[in-house]
Amino acid sequence: MIKSASAIAHPNIAFIKYWGNRDDSLRLPANGSISMNLGGLFTKTRVTFRDDLRADVLTIGGKEVTGAALDRVSAFMDHVRLLAPEARYAEIVSENNFPMGAGIASSAAAFSALALAASAAAGMNLKENELSRLARLGSGSACRSIPDGFCEWAYGSGDEDSWAVSIAPASHWALTDLIALISAEHKKTGSSAGHTAALTSPFQPERVRTAPERIKKCRDAILNKDFATLAEVSESDMIMMHSVMMTQKPPLFYWEPTSIRLIKAVRDWREEGLPCFATLDAGPNVHVICPSEVMDEVQQKMKKISGISDILVSAPGGKAHLV
Secondary structure, eight states: OOEEEEEEEOOEEEEEOOOOEEETTTTEESSOEEEEEBTTOOEEEEEEEOTTOSSOEEEETTEEEOTHHHHHHHHHHHHHHHHSSOOSOEEEEEEESSOSSSSSOHHHHHHHHHHHHHHHHTTOOOOHHHHHHHHHHHOGGGGGGSSSSEEEEOOOSSGGGOOEEEEEOGGGOOEEEEEEESOOSOOSSOHHHHHHTGGGSTTHHHHHHTHHHHHHHHHHHHHTTOHHHHHHHHHHHHHHHHHHHHHSSSOOOOOOHHHHHHHHHHHHHHHTTOOOEEEOOSSSOEEEEEEGGGHHHHHHHHHTSTTOOEEEEEOBOOOOEEO
16 A cells, blocks of 8 residues: 655754754754744655655655665654554655755755655654654754744753744744855755764854853744844854854865855944844855845845845745645
8 A cells, every 4th residue: 555645844044053963863962943944945745655665765856866865864764664653665755946955954844844744654643842853863953844933942851852842933023034045056065964073173162051041042032023132143153153163173164255245244234224134054055034024125235246146035934734
């Protein structure tokens, strides 16, 4: 009997970053984090368990995928097979409406959609926290793409309670993320490889030690719709994370010249009274966050900066869901 299910999930942009693990195999984070789902971007994934397969088959964007990407997905599917009364291999078909591997949390969207589709196809009806925990095993930040809107991934005491919860729904705050595409190329060093070297930076212990203070500040700013505080703490946290990346061994230099020009321009615009701030995950593309009412003005300013090939626009997004 063929069993199949499809799910849609959104990537997220972290205001307080996840970088570094205290357990790489379980993807238990070195610190908690807070993010916003991006409703304008999505991954759609269909999982079908079949009798005729002798291994998992992965297709992304219409192309069959092999090698390390397939190995990572198959390892995740093994987690599902251990949990469910389903031992067969699966056909996995996935598509995105945004670039993969370019620092726009494609793995977060991919593994949250996969967690939901695979568990449903395998006959499980997991609770939201169980889904978030399962998604975390594929990609740490994927746990934050399971709940709705603005999400917090708690440090947790271990595997059993390290998952994300929604601290406010997508409808809570009308923010817009204007994502400046500076490079759509797949980054040479992915986040998973980068996490393992975080502790080689002399700045990582201090970043982790002070994270709870920034998390509280960020959480309160979201709940109170305090944009000035959100901007200050998010930019500060982003700079700290990239400082760790640049000083770990081997160092990771994700910023491009256009990234830096845009970061500096956004800070100037904010000093001039235009509410906006910049943040980057593990990639060169800059997320410019602003209240939705000033989106057009910010976007017009961004278009005047050379080196930006396109601007993706997204409001806060909802939870992962079956389709």
